[in-house]
Amino acid sequence: MRERVERVARSYGSVALLGAVGVPIGVAVGAVDAVFGRTLLAIGDLRATHPALIVCLPAAGALIAWAYLRLGKNTGRGMGLVFDVGHGHEDAIPLRLVPLIMGGTWLTHLCGGSAGREGVAVQIGATLSHWVGQHLPLKNPGNTFLVVGMAAGFAGLFGTPLAATLFALEVLVAGRLEYRALLPSLVAALAASTTSGALGLAKFEVALSAPLTLDAGTLACLLVLGVAFGVVGGGFAWLLGGAKRILGARLENPIVRIVSVGAAVAVCLLALGQGRYAGLGTNLIAASFAEEGSGVLAWDWLLKLALTIATLAAGFQGGEVTPLFAIGATLGATLARPLGMDAGLVAALGYAAVFGSATNTLLAPILIGGEVFGFAYLPAFFLVCSVAYLFNQDKSIYALQERMGSHVSVRK
Template sequence: MRIGETYRTIAILALIGIPIGIAVGAIDALFGRVLLAITAFRDARPWQLVPFLALAGVAIAWAYRRFGKNTGRGMGLVFDVGHGTEPEIPLRLVPLIMGGTWITHLFGGSAGREGVAVQIGATLAHWVGRKLLLRDAGNTFLVCGMAAGFAGLFRTPLAACVFALEVLVAGRLEYRALSCALTASFAASMTSGALGLEKFEVPLAEALAITPASLAQLCLAGIVFGLIGGAFAWCLAAAKRQAARICNPLVRIAIIGVALSVALLALWQGRYAGLGTNLISASFSGKGATSIFVWDWALKFALTVVTLAAGYQGGEVTPLFSIGASLGVVLAGVLGLPLELTAALGYAAVFGGATNTMLAPVLIGGEVFGFENLPAFFVVCAVGYLVNGNRSIYTGQTRI
């Protein structure tokens, strides 16, 4: 009887994950397509828009202060709900985070987008879970929603599912949410794809043979990528502490926003504004050695940290992808590895090092660049995970 109830619960959770994934995938498609349009619009007019980043920031901070209450904590609130220290995520988070991120990117803030998608998915799914008469349904569906949000935006359902399972507690997987997270991830990815949100993927030409020499090269790459990911997490936390010394959030974002506008325009007229997809595209253009500057990864690193510390909305993951890819281009010649493969390894492993996750970045590598190089991704991401200092951009993540 107990076994029957177990299978019944698994089936119910899996079935409920499908409509959650469809709903979250549809919102992700809207959010993602509008964001891409905004990015193209800004890239064509950097001098008309980036100078107003400070004013845009004040508008965002005012909206959160006036309407947001505790939603300004973003992913911190999601993690607290996941750990049971907060009861719910208000639905008002969804329009605030979407609007705030669109405004941030319209005026050139160096930020990502995954935080938005994950928060949207977590908010909606947790709300559904609280209405259901299932044991620990709210927390289970929180993980389900996080998976759906990530999958709908990046269209990498395997990585999204595992990311949601492993990110709340470093070193532990939330297996109780596996069935609904898996169905929600695929439903969200398929839905956003059907609604026109394209998946970024770059099939690599050939697989790297694992030999003693290449294994040593991969380990060295993993050490560098893991340290950079961990450093990003540490710097972001430190920058937020320093920025918080300016107590008024409107004043804080205005002052830092002015400095960001000057820096973003002075440094190649917006090359480091927005998501960083321009650096990712350049890394895999076939001309990465000439189109990527040695300092691209460092400037994107610094400007993203400052943007997010100021209080602008978005996320960290897409900038982390761009930091890792552009750093990989630089390291390829030093390590003697193929350029595009090293960029791909950096794309995945810096993300893993900054989020303190190991399995999700391995699957990111497979789903974006092809599973032929899965052993290489596993080695680099595992080493990166070991050396990142147990740091994470998600300060609410707990460790075992």
């Protein structure tokens, strides 16, 4: 009996220790996220007032590629390295990744590259947390600390700790949750979100006002939207992977590749609305939720998709998620008109569902919808994100994401 009590006490003690460790990790990652995020927003504002900076995109790309070749060693793989560590194929993430990814992303956005920011936050969180885990006297932690850091990085940047926790738990292997990392990930996500918010990094959220009645007509429209968002998200992932392979084969020198493609992207950005499709795409997101989406052009989602793929395939730094939010929101605002639905509601559904289908995740986008737009609309987010997940053809922007057999069989 005594041995059983001691065994239970040790088990609960380990759980409590992991939960407690999540606090300092979350605070540290949230603080770094706040510095990175606020600087990035300031850089975006500077570029918006000086669109001529876009002409410097090829030069910025050359500097980024040179820095990674000269200083980066294995860090140039970015999220690929994070996934390899998560799957046990690599042992460590060099700390040099943090300044390289931050500086490269700031340069990308200063000169108008159509890229995101979540890749930076997730990589920073994973790097710092994994380093901490390697220095703690814990037996067989596995990829727990990597998952904890990913959750903290995502939550600190977007202010959505619940979605961040589920994203980190489900993204490494589609169709499987890393439950052993649940408590420390949730604690770290909450700590990171609170810390970044206290340090002035504002959370994006929209209060929807459209009534939601799940009658037959609305359900039919939601099913159609789920299919559309799933196809677009899966298509984005497929096209991005293909573009990286083709450019890598035809332009093997990374400096030549990023300069030549960067020049073409810069020309397109200036020709298409003087930078309308540059940077994160927050301007497009704002337009999607203003005045029934009247400021959204029918082709906004497609041009943002194409320019984001070109930017990231060339080798510029940042991420995909915020542009995916913009693509989904503008696509939703566009589809709302022929369906006769509220533009804000459909934009919100697209915001969450395109992100979910492109990352091959289900639970995270549903909670993104709740945390950003209100949990009163959770049934709609659940339905649309579920359908999008089923129609993304098992594609993911993360090439090293593993799949469970059951996940694939659902699609057959």
